Amino acid sequence: MKTKSLVELRKTAEKSVADMPDGDLKVKAFEVILEHLIESQGATAKAAGRTFDASSRRPQKKVEHTRSTTGRILVLRDEGFFRSQKSIAEICDELATHGWHYPLTSLSGPLQVLVQRRELRRMRHKKGNKTVWVYSEP
Numbered sequence: 001m002k003t004k005s006l007v008e009l010r011k012t013a014e015k016s017v018a019d020m021p022d023g024d025l026k027v028k029a030f031e032v033i034l035e036h037l038i039e040s041q042g043a044t045a046k047a048a049g050r051t052f053d054a055s056s057r058r059p060q061k062k063v064e065h066t067r068s069t070t071g072r073i074l075v076l077r078d079e080g081f082f083r084s085q086k087s088i089a090e091i092c093d094e095l096a097t098h099g100w101h102y103p104l105t106s107l108s109g110p111l112q113v114l115v116q117r118r119e120l121r122r123m124r125h126k127k128g129n130k131t132v133w134v135y136s137e138p
Contacts, residue, residue: 009037069110072100074119077137082120085134087127111135 013034020026066072076082076094086094088107095102111133114120118138125134 005041006038009034009041013037069102069106070113072098073107073110073114077120082135082137085123085125085136087125087132087134091135 013030016033017026017030020029066075072095073091075098076091081091081094088104088111091111092102092104092107095107111120111122115122115135120135121138122133122135124131
């Protein structure tokens with residue numbers, strides 16, 4: 001596909017979302033419209049004897065992965081945070097460094113779900129007089 005036609009498609013997509021307020025919804029709408037325009041252009045090019053290589057597009061990030069508590073904990077796991085055992089307080093602090101603030105009491109449920117799905121491992125650990133759960137990679 002030629003650069004000139006891509007620029008025209010981008011401008012068309014920008015015009016389509018121009019009246020929307022800035023934010024995630026506008027960005028997503030722009031992406032969907034542009035992708036639709038490119039695909040329809042690709043079908044037109046294919047009919048004209050040219051081909052459009054869909055693999056040349058960049059893979060999209062999984063934004064929904066980071067919107068839920070469990071998704072955000074999985075982001076920490078993917079970053080290698082759980083290579084050593086971590087308590088709920090340490091997990092809460094690390095989430096806060098990413099800008100995701102949760103009370104300690106709201107993390108035990110999502111952590112348990114991840115343990116049940118075998119995405120994390122949970123073990124009892126003795127800290128002083130207390131016995132606490134610590135989480136690590138499976």
